[in-house]
Structures are given as structure tokens and as C-alpha cells.
Amino acid sequence: MKALVAIKHSFITAIWHMLTDNVPHREPGGTYVTQRDPERATRRAITALNQLGYPVTLNPTEEGRV
Template sequence: MGRATGGVHDSAGRTRSAKVRSGNPYLKDGLGLAAFGVVRTKDANFQARYERLIARRGPLKALVAVEHSIITAIRHMLTDNVPCHELGGTYFTQSDPERASRRMVNALNQLGYTVTLNPPEGAARTTSPAPASRRPARPPGTQPCPKPP
């Protein structure tokens, strides 16, 4: 199996990232090409993941993370015998809309704007409880996958 995850360097109770371990070079090349293509697909889950990671990790590490997401999705589809289900580019925003609006308000505040949010007229505002984990819940039996060309 190809290795698309970063290695781990443990020493004295500290964990640091290391280089990607070697694996099947043909699989690694194929994953790289697939990741490179899927991050340029509009309104796709992997493209949204890449855009979220690129800001804090850089383009190459974000690409390796997308490669890892692709191979993880493929593994789950093959072992659980479930079809591919595209979650869409707005999956992270739709799963926790309050967090997304808070992030946008903070970004505008940093630019010097004062923002006041008003709910749309006639729409009841629903507040959802905070999620137990940072990762949004995925529908059972589904895995993210790229859109077919």
C-alpha cells in the first residue's frame, strides 16, 4: 500500500512531524496526480479541504493531506463495500454554520469593519449544540470522493 502520510518522530515525549515514508512509487505518483486534479475541481470536498489547509500548512503539505484523504476514502470504500458519495464544497460550512459565520465576522473585524448579523425576517434562528468533536459528522456509509470528470 502506498504511504501518503507524514512520518512521526518521537523523542523525549515530544512528537514532531517527519518526511513522508517511502511506499509504492507508482501508487504515490497516481495519488499525487489525483490529488492535484481534485483540488482544482470546483465545489468538491477535497478542494475545500485543500483550501482550508493551505493557509496554515502550505501548498505541498496540504496536497499530501489531500492524498491521504483520497487513499483513506478508497480504503473505506473497498473494505466496507460502500459507494462513493460526494459531500460537496460547502460540507464544512453547512455542518457548523455558526462557526463559519463567527470566522467570517472575525475576518471582517480584523480588516477594520464593524459587523452586526441580523437573522432573515420570518426565519426562526435555530441554535445547534456545539459538536463533540471538531470534525463534522458524516452520514453513515458514505465517504468523500471526487466528482467524475
């Protein structure tokens, strides 16, 4: 029930923004979460690999730094 209420709230919020700003819905895309907070995405990936038994050591390149 809580999840249903949360989804309804998200829909209502999105509809309210579309109507008040007079803009169509814009899908953020599949990489939205990663682009929004890349450090969090990195931590989650490391945690997932550690839980699978893979020790992780990061050696970022200059292009890969956030």
C-alpha cells in the first residue's frame, strides 16, 4: 500500500509540474540516476561486487574522474 501511495504521489507531482509549466512530459532516460549522483552509483556497484565475493580496487583514469 505504501508503494502504491508513493507512485500515485509521483504521478500527481509530475502532472502538476507539467500543467503549471505548460510543458510535455520528458523522460529522463536510463542513465538519469547515474548522471545525477555518479559517486553513489560507484559505491553501489562496489558494494554489489563485494557482496558477490569480488574485492574491488579503483584506479580511475583522468577521463573517469567525477
